[in-house]
Amino acid sequence: MIKVLYFAWVRERIGVPYEMLETQSGTVMELVEELKQKEERYQVAFSDLSALKVAVDQELCEFDARLNGALEVAFFPPMTGG
Amino acid sequence: MRVSVQLDDFDIGKELDLFRNSKSNTGAIVSFQGIVRNNSEKSLLNMDIEQYPGMTQKAISKYVVTAVERWSLNDALVIHRHGKLFPGDQIMMVATAAMHRHDAFQSAEFLMDYLKSRAPFWKKEITKKGYHWVESVLDDEKSLERW
Incomplete structure (x- = not known):
């Protein structure tokens, strides 16, 4: 099981702050494709990946990052701290 | 070193007093204070800042350690x-303490x-007309390149 988290407008478009998933996806990109197959709300949220960032186990990474054994994946728009 | 991610307000004067007294060979302290700015129409009711609990503290701490070592x-x-x-x-606030001002200024930036x-x-801005998520600024991303 992997915990998938969503923040800011990604959370609003998908409708939940997080969900637990059973997945065979080997990379973040494969997970995104798997989610997009599920329901339209995922297609909407993931329609433009250049507008999104991803973190695997709370470390920022690229969409081609491997998931092997990861506990947590988070999707969110570019951060606006400070 | 201290990193605090919190709901509550803080007293920047008290924080800087404590900070100044933490090490005796400090010759320069630079501090920065970030404030909720109203928009040009002055229609901002409030701002909601969302965070990623767990990652926030870790990510900031990593950059603080980098700054302490580098400067x-x-x-x-x-x-x-x-x-x-x-x-x-x-x-928010940032404060850096160094022996000389150059290191304190650079590390704070x-x-x-x-x-x-x-x-x-x-950041989400709630105005009289509705709400919107604050978009990141390309210049902010570019300003990382100088480090």
């Missing part, structure tokens, strides 16, 4: 609030640049 700082402090804030409220676009916070 041989005596100390560094970051306080960043989340939750509901109003125009004029304090959002470095920390601010990284907090802007690498610390997992998202």
Whole structure:
């Protein structure tokens, strides 16, 4: 099981702050494709990946990052701290 | 070194007094205070700052350690609030302590640049007309290149 988290407008478009998933996806990109197959709300949220960032186990990474054994994946728009 | 991600407000004067007394060979302290700015129409009711609990503290701490090592700082402090804030409220502060001012200024700017676009916070502005998520600024991303 992997915990998938969503923040800011990604959370609003998908409708939940997080969900637990059973997945065979080997990379973040494969997970995104798997989610997009599920329901339209995922297609909407993931329609433009250049507008999104991803973190695997709370470390920022690229969409081609491997998931092997990861506990947590988070999707969110570019951060606006400070 | 201290990193605090918190809902509550803080007293920047008290924080800086404590910070100043933390190491005796400090000759320069630079501090920065971020404030909730109203928009040009003055229609901002409040701001909601969302964060990624768990990652936020870790990510900021990583940049603080980097700054301390790179500029041989005596100390560094970051306080960043989340939750509901109003125009004029304090959002965050950064303070850096060094033997000389150059290192204190540079490291404070470095920390601010990284907090802007690498610390997992998202700002939502609630105005009289509705709400919108604050978009990241390309210049903020570009300003990381100088480090």
